[in-house]
Amino acid sequence: MSESLMHRDEFYIGGTWAKPAGPGVLEVVSPSSEEVVGRVPLAVDGDIDHAVAAARTAFDDGPWPRMSPRERADVLDGAARRLKARTSDIVRVLVDEMGVASGQAPLQVGTVAMVFEYYAELARTFAFDRVVRQGDRVGLVASDPVGVVGAIVPWNAPVTLAAWKVAPALAAGCTVVLKPPPESPLSPYVLAEALHEARLPAGVFNLVPGDREVGEHLVTHPGVDKIAFTGSTAAGKRIMSLCGDSIKRVSLELGGKSAALVLDDADVETVTANLVGGSMHNSGQVCAAITRILVPRSAYARALEAAADKARGIPVGDPHDPGTVVGPLVAERQRARVEGYIGLAAEEGFRVVAGGGRPAHLPKGWYVEPTVLGDVDNSMRVAQEEIFGPVVSLIPHDGDDDAVRIANDSRYGLSGSVWSGDDERGLAVARRLRTGGTMVNGGTPPMPLTPFGGFKESGLGRELGVEGLHQYLEPHTIGIPAALAPQGDAS
Template identity: 70%
Template structure:
């Protein structure tokens, strides 16, 4: 573990590493040892104001928004190269500050560099301007950067989700103030270093970790034009309310309680291990985790037996050990939350089929065994509320129509899947499930070129794909004489 990576004394503001305004520091606690493994300064409103001012100056007066898209693309491609070089550092920090198993940590960051590459490629051909002629009327339609983006990311995937926000924002020509979470504040300093080394101009990216109060200050600051937030639905509602007061642009990627619909012709030996293993990835701390497994009632006992075998066989332990599949939860309060839901499940009439306890061989660290709940009805709180831990619910159904109804019976709509021996049937079912991302016979692996986001209380707007770029742009129309439009073409890239 490198002190250079784990102990930070400065914020990245205006293209420089600057001392904080206050003296308070935050200890970064290892979820596996419960010991302090790093430190960062704690941001104050003064620090955040300085970051916003730097971003504002970079956008209003600096070169970045005024570069051609091709020039910005060159910088983004260099950023992707630098981020690939820093992957070992990202992995090292993630294992210590998040507790993710080292065997999963590289995969956890697999989309960081490709996001910057994708947006570099996209803006080389994207139509930022178009001429419209209709008889004696004509107009120039321009897509311009939205301005200064306040990007707020959670602790369960701080760099990956930062890339989803920063990549399209920079591609559009925006400036960004990025607020990493207090639980996992370190890894996004590596992102700042990579972007700096790639030649991103001063002030275009600013990284200032902090807590809820300074985050709210950032959201409401009149110098920010858009807020891009990933986190809990409750926090998202608060942010949306604050943005509404200022009519500020906002995109939200929030919670989930996603359903996997296992049809009667599915191969259970493939579906169940994939679903249970996937639900335990990152100790179940994934918004898109498919934590409701819907199965035909006449196959319910078989599915529970398979799920128990898979869950009980997952190695739980030190996240530094390559053999570990399930590491600790990020904080003691998160373990208490998960244990509270497991206790609630029993009170509601559910059965703990596997797990449900703290591992006896791990006296230190915030661990919970991979847990499978049976006898679950979809009206139970454990089936309706996001637990955000290594807990999966198996829910029986009697018909395909009931399975679709149960899948849709949720205030969330983020992810999901359909498992079947007939992909065409699976697609027909998928079309009926109201969720933003859904796969057939596989877990969803995000791709930079397709949008990600949710329905209902899972969020607002989309990240990734052309949709992610569109969310960082404002369109405006300039009426012009038709003679000016004829023979003209969009500005060169």
């Protein structure tokens, strides 16, 4: 792989490649080989100050917020073209830095350019101004950009989740400081290069990798108007608390413990096996992954056998191998976390019916076998807490009402699905779930046109769709003389 993709010595600040203020270096360790494969500079508070100052100047004095939405859209389209051309580069970096299977990485990366294209088109058609009349009184409701955005993304999909924040923020006219995660900081550099080549004005986008401490400095920085964060619920609570001190705008996409409700008229064994396969994407390191499979009690034994058979047949191995489905977990600490939950079997009373160990043929790398847990009660920790690994729990239910009760008995509410032989019945059950997104019989909403986000402790606000643009806008009501109002405009 190109040395320039894996070894970076500078940040992207103020439209140029900037030397770090401190001597620190983040070494990027491959989850499959356990060897150092890259490096980036480690930001200190001074680097955050530099980036925020650049973004502040670009917002307060630069052209970007004052350009027409169509002009901004042209830049976003230019970035999308360049991101498409760099898809293979992003994929190669992701496989090395976070261990996503090479056969799955293109699916993750393929949506990045699409998100930029979507928000470019939305910028051209969205009503940033609307006129409201009542008798001889006229109001102009302007949708103004919120200002400087601090965007913080996690290690499991750093470029994709950065695009979900950066594209709508730029379409709205905001400026951005992006802090990638220390585990996978390299791939977002390709995003910075694409925006630079698309001639984004200086300071509108800034890239500063760092650890949790500089992330907190970004969150509390007085020059930042809004924080957009994806990550754990615990970190989200901390960020929300810090933002509350200054009433700073905040949007949070957090954890999940999503349930699939398999009803008694579904093909229980086939559906269960398919759900187990789908839950292993990115080695189970997906916030919206289905990790609780709720099946009719009468079919529980058959469903458990189908789930176990499926899990045992999933290829685990080197993420560079195109035949691999489940690669390593991102870090040794993450493997220890997952193994800790599996180790609760004796204490909580569930059974490990498939997997649960480390693959014998992989002496190196932070691997855990695809794992199915049986005899799980929804009150157990493995059913209530986010494990973030290749682990699913099967839970019996006694009919639709009981399945809905179990699914909603969670502090999370991010995603879910319902499976039934009757589409109408499935939809009726789906409407009862307290979750941000639900699929009925595999129906997939069109992304990025529809919003993504969660109820309860799964987050605050939404990403994607027109709702994602609203997160970066402030309504500004201006009373105007009637003579200034275009004829025919009304709300």
